[in-house]
Amino acid sequence: MNREGFQQTYGIIGKSPEMQEIVDVVQQVAPTDITVLISGESGTGKEIIAKAIHGASKRSQHALVPVNCGAIPEGLIESELFGHEKGAFTSAADMRRGYFEIADGGTIFLDEIGEMPLSTQVKLLRVLESGEYIRVGSSVARSTDARVIAATNKLLEYEVQQKHFRPDLYYRLRSVNIYLPPLRNRKEDIPSLVERFVKEISEKNKIQFGGFTDNATELLMSYSWPGNIRELRNTVESMLVLESGKRIDGYDVRKYLREQPSVLTERNLPVVSNKTVEQAERELIYRALVDLKSNIIEMKELLTGQLSGANDSQINHTQPHKGNGILTMDEMERRMISGSLDRNKGNRRLAAKELNISERTLYRKIKDFGLQ
Ligand SMILES: Nc1ncnc2c1ncn2[C@@H]1O[C@H](COP(=O)(O)OP(=O)(O)OP(=O)(O)O)[C@@H](O)[C@H]1O
Ligand SMILES: [Mg+2]
Secondary structure: OOHHHHHHHHOOOOOOHHHHHHHHHHHHHOOOOOOEEEEEOOOOOHHHHHHHHHHOOOOOOOOEEEEEOOOOOHHHHHHHHHOEOOOOOOOOOOOEOOHHHHOOOOEEEEEOHHHOOHHHHHHHHHHHHHOEEEOEOOOOEEEOOOEEEEEEOOOHHHHHHOOOOOHHHHHHHOOOEEEEOOHHHOHHHHHHHHHHHHHHHHHHHOOOOOOEOHHHHHHHHHOOOOOHHHHHHHHHHHHHHHOOOOOEOHHHHHHHOOOOHHHHHHHOOOOOOOOOHHHHHHHHHHHHHHHHHHHHHHHHHHHHHHHHOOOOHHHOOOOOEOOOOOEOHHHHHHHHHHHHHHHOOOOHHHHHHHHOOOHHHHHHHHHHOOOO
């Protein structure tokens, strides 16, 4: 199949050199059993690429089993992945098959692999090397023929340095590393993505689309899209629904952007192609710094609000501060989490993404802070 046909089959939009190179690699690796690591910021299309690899493989008639390593509590992850025997632990009333067993003959998609606990990483390495695993509570090794695709929006090399990720597993995983550059570095893909989303959303919701002014298109092209393609899609959807039928201009677009253009310049990186992993890593570091900066700004705002609004009833709640007007770290954290949950209407997955912590960590903190 040629590249265009392939992209059409799997709904992968984009003709930028970066996207073309990615699609070529996907087409080359799909028919093999090679383990693939897909990295890139949130919303860049890691899942869509994983689906294409599975769909174009000889395993496509079998299951593609997605596992979000960041959402499973640490104590349960091994029994979820490898299964358990009856009575293996208190709540194990019955034997349960694990995802590796279910994915036999197919593909297992280990999303957010950077969140996998170290003790489980050893076991994953064993499956990758020998195809063998052991159910929790058993001593019998079983084998599986599951192809592994892993994804991460973390900088795994950094996780290795921090001793959160095993180097041997990292090297094993990155033999084929598909890096998806952020949308701001392949802006030429924006118009075709917008066109596709407009078509899909207006057909699905039976909405009349009145078109974009040049100004609106320019703004969509110059915005940095920190949430990448997911954010672009959501923005187009909101605009189509709420501005239904009218010609959308720059002013309208601006209302739907998460950040105002003054912040954009900071995120507007020079265009980097996906030539080397080092470049990719540099970008992820840059991104982490930008996130860190915005966290600091948010903390400063919280503190300023605290100091200037001592009578603000909003600030009066349990365990407020140390009596000197300064919030404790715990309290600041609690507020950031509660604010993020409010902004995301209680959606924990979105809140975890916004806070750049794993869902598991968020669950724990919600519990610790009694936020539910
Ligand atoms: N190249 C693309 N063409 C068309 N749609 C895309 C493309 N890339 C991503 N999308 C769409 O953007 C959304 C986000 O993509 P996806 O879920 O694959 O991102 P992700 O990298 O897995 O994000 P996360 O790290 O947050 O899980 C989905 O709706 C997906 O269909
Ligand atoms: Mg994903």
